[in-house]
Amino acid sequence: MPAPFFIVKQLPVLPPSFYSADDVDFILPRVLELTFTSNTMAPFARGMGHVGAPFAWDVARRALLRAELDAWYARAYGLDRRQLEYVLDPHDVMGADYPSQTFRVLRKNEMATFGEYRTRRLVLAAYDRQEVAALRPVS
Template sequence: MVGVSRNGPPFTWDEGRRTLLRAQLDAFYARAYGLTRDELRYILDPADVKGRDYPSETFSVLKEKEIRQHGEYRTRRLVLEAWDRMEENGEFARMDM
């Protein structure tokens, strides 16, 4: 970016921080596009909204990978937690969202 500078060493790679930031961005953009929390839930995991027998998965590869690695569909949880936090602390309201 033009006119933006930062002094100091590069940021240290932090996978956990990156995961949380990505979840916050996902929640922000979902709200910016006018989605409700339930619509976001449906996008992240249709079976969570429609029931276990629902025949479609949006992010099946990611979901299966995270369940293997973390014992849960972590992205879904983190994005919805970020949404709830931004709603509760007034961030969405401050951004007129």
């Protein structure tokens, strides 16, 4: 049974009318590359207009694409850089003794694997690039 419309309107989701053609041109190829990594997704890829082979699973490339999307959506939801820093790691903004954490497991795993919280660095760098390029999501 579909949710009553008043519930849908209360969800923190950007409506389809928010997205311009430029927004779709930014989002669609990144989503396609992140999702079409197997022939089992070929019908989805064809539906998005892609006629090539599945994308190679490249860990570094996928991290960059996710970071670009994360930064784009942070801006679309109106977060400034400081707010995004807080979302990624409240300790960076509030201090080491702040009692809350976000993405604790992700940070721990990336520190062990990469010696840094790579997602934080990539997302903030993507955010900065998008600000300089003045990509649209600033409502």
